Amino acid sequence: MNHKLELDFVEYNLAAFLDACFKLVQQGKKAIKLRPFNQFAASFANKASVNGMQAKFYSVKEDCEIPPPKNVELCSEDIMTDATILFIPDAKTLSSHLLVYLDLKSGSIIAPITQYYYKNKPLFLISIPKSGTHLLYQLVEAFGYEPGIICPDHPSPGTWYCIEYSNSHTSARDFFIDTVRRSPFGNRHHPFPRSPAIFIYRNPLDILVSEAHYYHQDGKTLFHGYLSKKSFEERLLTLINDPWLLGSIRDRVGNFVAWLDFQNVIPISFEELVGPNGGGSIQHQTLLIWSMQLKLHIPGNPRDFGDKVFNKRSPTFHEGRIGSHAKYFTNKAYEKFYELPQDFMTLLGYDFDHRNNPRGISKRADEFRRRPLIYSESDFENTPILIERYYNGHNIVKYKGLYYGIPCSLGDLRLELQEESFLKTLVSDKELTELKQKIVLRRYVPSYAWKFLRCLKRLHKRLGLI
Structure with a gap:
């Protein structure tokens, strides 16, 4: 048994898991649990057998979703192995399962990369x-x-x-x-x-x-x-x-x-x-x-x-x-x-x-x-949020990841009701400070100069100067 704790994350595909498992075997970690034993785990075990991987695979009785094949032995959860591979693509479920290993004294864990990575x-x-x-x-x-x-x-x-x-x-x-x-x-x-x-x-x-x-x-x-x-x-x-x-x-x-x-x-x-x-x-x-x-x-x-x-x-x-x-x-x-x-x-x-x-x-x-981590699930990306009123003749609203400068002459415009083509006519930017600069430039710089400045900025970006 290898007494070193190690955690690794890979993409959720067979090739990535097989490569990670092969590295475990090279390190002498040959007793490996596959959890839960689902269809993906079965495909992994079959592919590992076809490739001649010199490892002994185990599945835990309590979380077998399908019967394991002959090259995977049933075991209880408390059986110690060199490593555990988790086939759990859902971020929340994976996070909950990882905490099972808080008191692990030795061994390796391989898990998939999710949005919580x-x-x-x-x-x-x-x-x-x-x-x-x-x-x-x-x-x-x-x-x-x-x-x-x-x-x-x-x-x-x-x-x-x-x-x-x-x-x-x-x-x-x-x-x-x-x-x-x-x-x-x-x-x-x-x-x-x-x-x-x-x-x-x-x-x-x-x-x-x-x-x-x-x-x-x-x-x-x-x-x-x-x-x-x-x-x-x-x-x-x-x-x-x-x-x-x-x-x-x-x-x-x-x-x-x-x-x-x-x-x-x-x-x-x-x-x-x-x-x-x-x-x-x-x-x-x-x-x-x-x-x-x-x-x-x-x-x-x-x-x-x-x-x-x-x-x-x-x-x-x-x-x-x-x-x-x-x-x-x-x-x-x-x-x-x-x-x-x-x-x-x-x-x-x-x-x-x-x-x-x-x-x-x-x-x-x-x-x-x-204590597990729990994140808020509230998402305000699609909610128009009024950030500032009357900034140089504009109301500034955050909506779908962008800040929009809406001319005050248009009144209290509801962005969620507007067509995408109309939104593109409004001055906007991902950053508030950048949007404010654009509003000032549009208001006080002549239109031909404004177009020139935009062309110059694009050129600088292409040349890697900004």
Whole structure:
């Protein structure tokens, strides 16, 4: 038995599965389950036999949709094999089945590429300040996501973004209350509900230590002068509960706690992710990363990803260790911390004796590791959304993936009732900023000059200049 965990994804066709299986056999993985045993699995088993593949195939009794042939042996679900091949083309069903392997200790899994494959969806990152943001960035880029950072109107699949602006420290209240109040259509067209997100949290006691080491440094924060003349203990006490500027650690962390309850969010703890370089364990790190691979449909080996996470060269890196409060907290600091309501510690799973267990992992870590991802199925692509009124004589409406500039002289035009030929006469673009430029140009630039500029832009594109 090969004791290496590996996940792979292939196109849903016989050639791709046969090629992947042949590679398994070459690695010495010859005992292979075929799940579920359906017509596609039967075709695969027959083709593998014809090709002389030196593998022993098994099918699980409980999920046999058709009787297996002679070269496939019936077995129970708990029989260990070197690998499992999943013949499940439906994204939802596949995701549910992948979570069966959360506690797999060894072996390989091959599954089909679906619309939930990591390269087919954007990813959003959320982090409490000083909770291991650099670890999160390192991990997702090791997974293969490209950094997009600022989310455009149409985020690219296989790319990670911040929920808002250019940093990942977006509090739930800011996004779901303030931004909704300022956005058209209640911000329901934002891609977040239909995409996966990862939220990293950390023991607030260790967050405080990291804050006290960082926030007073010139150039690191705008408010560094507020703390720069204080001793380390004075900074720590101020950061625990400051009535004048920074609020309490309960306030700062509490602004993010609601992210834990969203079903499309994967909560991960610093203590699990940091691994042995930060005082954690390979076991917890591997379990966490493996669960993320299964949920996000990411190929690879969790140990390989874990080796790439810890980066001391990060500009915000201090010490990156679990339980640093045991080294830096004074009795006075502990007393002031425990004077705060401890509801936020309970919600994060850190409601235990920290003095006797400074390196403890969140009580909720296993709950979050086992929780499936669930995406919103609401789709507003075919719903006209009014983005802005009276922009240079135009109303701007988003519809079917495009922004349209509708002359105000046409009144409240219902785009869903218009012919495609009419829509093509309206100024439009995939990006809002580009549309606004076009509206300005059309209004203030003579028509012959406008045509010249369009021809020039097409020429530049052909020459690769833009």
